[in-house]
Amino acid sequence: MSFQSYFPIWDQLQPHQQRRLLNSLTAQAVKRDTFLRGGSKDCAGLLLIRAGQLRAFVYSEEGREITIFRLFEGDLCLFCAPCVIPSIQFEVTIQAEKDTEFWSIPVGVYQQLMAESAAVANYTNELMASRFSEVMSRMEQFMWRSMDRRVAAFLLQEAAIEGTCELRITHETIARHLGSHREVVTRTLREFQGAGMVQLSRGKVTILDKERLTDLRA
């Protein structure tokens, strides 16, 4: 599969824009856990994901993390280069959750395309709106939902991403995603286990009763 087939508005570019974009690309691969962005000076390029998975998160002052969105194959990581839109005035850290391959589009090239093409600008708009919607949903969960509902939602999301009910994930990692503490996650998971909804073992959470977890999340 080529860049052309991954970039959704390829056909709406002029031939000279297509050439300019293709000539600017670098294909890269990073290992799981690599930081792709962190810190305000880091604004090298927008990444179009060919394979793998990225996680965007924010830190609290005490160093706690909370995942605000995730990106998958075919997604363009706009916030990997937030300087592309000057009004983006917040810090997001981006880390590979799995081994990830991507094309990097230099900021200057993308900015020129946005300035020239309403199609590119509107596509970027939709991308930002999607991330905004995810963040709003995450914020509402964080603000108003009890921990057991948030853990249930997270387990179901993981199962959907991985395509399995046997999740290889530690309590520490779940806590990092949810901006919580390991002890709190462990307590919640033990309650779930007591109620027969999950089975816990070393580094693994197995979902036994998806339906009840879904009811709990709702």
Added chain:
Amino acid sequence: MSFQSYFPIWDQLQPHQQRRLLNSLTAQAVKRDTFLRGGSKDCAGLLLIRAGQLRAFVYSEEGREITIFRLFEGDLCLFCAPCVIPSIQFEVTIQAEKDTEFWSIPVGVYQQLMAESAAVANYTNELMASRFSEVMSRMEQFMWRSMDRRVAAFLLQEAAIEGTCELRITHETIARHLGSHREVVTRTLREFQGAGMVQLSRGKVTILDKERLTDLRA
């Protein structure tokens, strides 16, 4: 002052686009507390504020509110018509905080301008990024900051908006802005009063020591 002088990218529109936009506008005025948007079907127009102040907030399931951003003279209220960008998939309620005058731009007219003009699309992008940045900042405050720091930040923001240290505001209203309960706000304000930072009286909070509130917020 005319619409032309309030709309920042007026000069980047073609004459026929300027005419189309002008012909589509309706000038309106609403009283304080009027709801300008609430509910997903409500997507009449984008509002450009000529005078006044709007507040955007979300509700919890139990009906608690939290203010996510505010709009002032010259701001365009994109989220007054979220359907203009289909990927905006969250609900925001917009209410006038003061008597407010605005021009309403029909969604269809604005969408056509975005499709035709990279300048309009990129302007919209910057608008959304600004709101996104405010929401991220609000989320980080809500998630990680203690109540006293959040109340301090809110009082200082109010003082800046109103241009006075004598704030005519109830504890209930502060609680609504911060997604908290009146009792919690009252307790915090009494602590501030005990420390000599504010003076409380019926329906009024007077800031006595801006510097210490600023230190506290930091």
